[in-house]
Amino acid sequence: xxxxxxxxxxxxxxxMEAKQINxxxxxxxxxxxxxxxxxxxxxxxxxxxxxxxxxxxxxKQAIGELxxxxxxxxxxxxxxxxxxxxxxxxxxxxxxPAKTIEESIQMMGQDFASKGQQNIPSTPQGGLGGDxxxxxxxxxxxxxxMPTGMV
Numbered sequence: 001x002x003x004x005x006x007x008x009x010x011x012x013x014x015x016m017e018a019k020q021i022n023x024x025x026x027x028x029x030x031x032x033x034x035x036x037x038x039x040x041x042x043x044x045x046x047x048x049x050x051x052x053x054x055x056x057x058x059x060k061q062a063i064g065e066l067x068x069x070x071x072x073x074x075x076x077x078x079x080x081x082x083x084x085x086x087x088x089x090x091x092x093x094x095x096x097p098a099k100t101i102e103e104s105i106q107m108m109g110q111d112f113a114s115k116g117q118q119n120i121p122s123t124p125q126g127g128l129g130g131d132x133x134x135x136x137x138x139x140x141x142x143x144x145x146m147p148t149g150m151v
Contacts, residue, residue: 028064028065028066028067028068029066029067029068030068031067031068031070031071033070033071033074036071036074037074040074040075040078048078051075051078051079052078052079052080053079053080053084054079054084054086055075055078055079055080056079056080056082056083056084057079057080057081057082057083058083059079060072060075060076060079063075089101089104089105092104092105092108095108096108096111
């Protein structure tokens with residue numbers, strides 16, 4: 001049994017080296033690719049629909065980091081090809097009140113579709129301060145006096 005030197009108590013000396021903790025994570029986990037392919041092939045229609053809605057390019061990238069690029073190859077044809085926005089159903093149901101959440105989602109989809117068909121003017125193409133939009137109202141307000149010291 002080792003004795004603790006006087007005035008040391010249970011405190012360790014600052015110069016004593018702390019125990020090293022291994023914080024390195026493996027770059028990916030080994031996956032049996034054949035078993036994974038079979039599991040994906042045998043997913044229920046509901047699970048496949050869920051993956052098809054949410055397996056975005058960003059999620060596939062994260063899966064590739066976790067399980068390897070081969071796994072992403074199996075999933076390449078599943079999911080949207082662009083990033084998406086996830087909106088909680090509680091937000092949808094508050095904005096589009098209906099008897100069921102499915103009706104609320106349908107109302108939201110119809111609302112978005114109708115807004116996409118409106119004639120929304122595009123931004124000016126001449127850069128900042130580009131040509132004015134043709135349908136903007138004329139103000140008929142004369143310019144104010146130029147500040148002194150400006151030429």
